[in-house]
Structure formats: C-alpha cells, structure tokens
Amino acid sequence: MKRRQFLSMLGYASAGMALPFTNVALAEGFTPYNGELLVTIQANGGWDVSSFCDPKTNTDSTILNNWASGMSRDDLPKAGNIPYAPFANNAAFFERFSQSMLVINGIDMQTNAHGTGRTHTWSGRSARGYPSLTALFASEKAPLLPVSYLNFGGYAETAGVIRFSRIDKVSELRRILEPNVNGSASKSRNYYPKSDLDNIIVAQQARLARLKSQTSVLPRQKLAMASYYTARPNVDGLEHFASVIPDDSEIESSKLLSQAQMAILGFKAGVTCAADIELGGFDSHTNHDAEQEPALTSVTEVIEYLWDYAETQGVADRLTVVVGSDFARTPYYNNSNGKNHWPIGSYLVMKKNASWANRVIGATDDNQNALPLNPQTLKADGGVGSTVLHPMHIHSALRKELGLSTSEFPFTNTQEFDFFNPALG
DSSP: OOHHHHHHHTOOEETTEEOOOOSOOOOSSOOOOOSOEEEEEEETTOOOGGGTTSOOOOOSSOOOOGGGTTOOGGGOOEETTEEOOSSTTHHHHHHHHGGGEEEEEEEEOOOSOHHHHHHHHHHSOSSSSOOOHHHHHHHHHOTTSTTOEEEOSSOOOOTTSOOOBEESOGGGHHHHHOTTEESOSTTOEESSOHHHHHHHHHHHHHHHHHHHTOTTSOHHHHHHHHHHHHHGGGHHHHHHHHHHOOOGGGSOSSHHHHHHHHHHHHHHHTSOSEEEEEEOOOOOSSSHHHHHHHHHHHHHHHHHHHHHHHHHTTOGGGEEEEEEESOEEOSSOOTTSOOOEESEEEEEEEETTOTTOSEEEOOBOTTOOBOOBOTTTSSOSOOTTOBOBOHHHHHHHHHHHTTOOSSSSOOTTOOOOOTTOTTOO
C-alpha cells in the first residue's frame, strides 16, 4: 500500500504495529492525563523467589540453592528490613530500592501450569475471562485516552472493559502516529493542509456512520466499524505522543528496555496510564542457576531503568510498579541441575516515598511452603482467621490502594489483608 493510500484510509495500523484505540471523541486541544500510573512487570516462566526476595539457605537434608553453600539463615544479607539472596545482581537492586518496596511472600498460586499461573497472578483468579489489574486500572482511571492501556506481551485480558494497545516496532511508531507527515523530521511536510485533512475525516466519518446503519452489516463488521469510528478523533492526542518520542538514536536498542521507555513516554505525553512489560527466560528445568541468574538480572535491570527514566521524564512520583511471575521454582534441584514448577511465589509492589515500603509481608518455612497469615497482624503467628495467601488477596488490597472500584469483578468471600498499612506486619 502506498503511503498516500495509507493516509487517505487513515487506518492506524501496520505490519510492525497494532494499535487498537480506546473509545474516545477528543477534539482539538487534547488534555494530557496527569493522574496515577501503573506498570506491571511480568516475569514469565516461573522465577525462583528463593534466589531473590524470599531467600532460602540449605537444610540438613536438602540443597535448596547452590549459592547458599556454607551459609546459615543468619548470614542472609538485608537491605533495610528486606532480606534477599546474594545472587544475580540482587545486592545493588535491594540496597537501592528497599525504601520504595513492599515484598509479599508465601502466595499460593494454586497451580503448576504456566497459563493458569499467569492468569491467576495478574487477574487474581485462576479462571479465564477476568481482566488484568492494568486493564481495570486503565478502564477506571482514564478510559478515553488514545492509548490508555499499553501491553507489550504477557497477560492482557480486558474482559471488554477497555482495549489494549501493542507496539511491536518502536522505530515505526512516529511515522504511524503522524500519518500526514511526509519525509524526515528535518525535511518534513504534510500530505494535506490541516483544513483538507479535517474535511476528509468528516466525510469518512459520515460514510462510516451510513455503513453502520445498514441492516445487512454483520455484528462483527458493525463492531469493527464502530471501533474505527470512535478511534478517529484521537489524532491530536496521538500527535502529542509523537512529539515526545526522541530521535531514533535515542530509542533503546534492547527490546526489554524499549518497552519500559515507550511506557514512560506514553505516561509523559499523557496518552497512557497503564502498561504491562514482559520478559522471559525463567523456565529453568535444566541448568537452573545459569538460566535464573541472567533472567533475574534482567528483572532488576528493567526495574532500575524504568525508575531512572521515569525520573528524567518527570513521572516517577505518580508511578506504582507491581512485579510478579506465574509461580516459583522447587526448593531443590532435579537430576538435570534444574528446578521444576512450585506454586508458592511472591509479588513486589513499588512506589516512590511510600509509607508502606521497606517491609516484608507473608512467610514460608525452610522448605518454601506457605505459612498461614493472620489478617489482623499480618504475621504468621497462628492467630484466629489465619489463612494462606492467594493472588485474590493481593489484588483485593491493590485495588483499594490504587483507588479502584471493588464493585466490578468483585472477589467474593475474600478475607481482607491490609498489606499497605505500615503499622502492621
């Protein structure tokens, strides 16, 4: 398709990118979003929390971690109030971010299957069809933004409350966001004058309205046309997004870091309020240490980059970051020096200057079995009503902390844990 044909159709998609916009009817004078922001970092494959935020030394009968040889529990390093495993790049990470971090351990994902684990971790339910935390956040905080919910992979179920947008090739993004611009940034010109482009949009919107009203149009076709119709007035917001994207030389070459970069740029432009960042490499059934070390290092590196870039772009004070995985790894090695799937995992929740940070909630025993938690004290003290944590407990607390409605897709008969009360735990 020629670029002029592309413009005349104004189909905002390409082979390198799929950008399904949310329903919105914005006119000139786009007002950027300046509210709270959310990022989930999905460590797909099953990370080993015993080598990260729930460190385990070896027992008399079992080698849980090779790095723990000769160590006792008392030898484990701590950053602030948070113990961590001396593995990968953990020391620098925890020392830097402990004051902005809540660790929640001992969470039973209730599965050893990847798909179910991801669904459970990011929706709070093991059944399919429920929205991700990011989808709920975007749908409540800013559903009318052009690209309210950015997803770069991983769990992204929306349950119809919003649509996510996905960027696959950052190098093509500016050209897609500014389809009326012909040429490079230094020698650019418009295909059409602004007045002519406005007339084209009006005429095409009228044609779409006529097509939608025809009785012969199938429901799926009508839905597609309705989505296209409501997406069209986003041009001003999208051009604003394009204006904050740096030159190609400043775009991160790393696919992982570019995800974080584009999420932050969407936040800076005020066209995005929520994003999912995905990374893999954690399914270490063989050569566990050699696979988990670079994978966990990637987690800490992308978190560090995300916060650093958020600071430079002026959005760090509004940002909450949630980190998790499908489940964890067994508290022992298999015959291939690997570790298999283990349902008891962890979450990290991060926010700058949070009163609830520098804390560890939830616990596991020496063999990484979840210990029941007392909802009154947030301690594994065997108190009345103590129960093993599940993802729904985390999601219920996160919804309240993020100011989300608890009436839509509610968790029923769920014991409440006030993880974000700094006086507990």
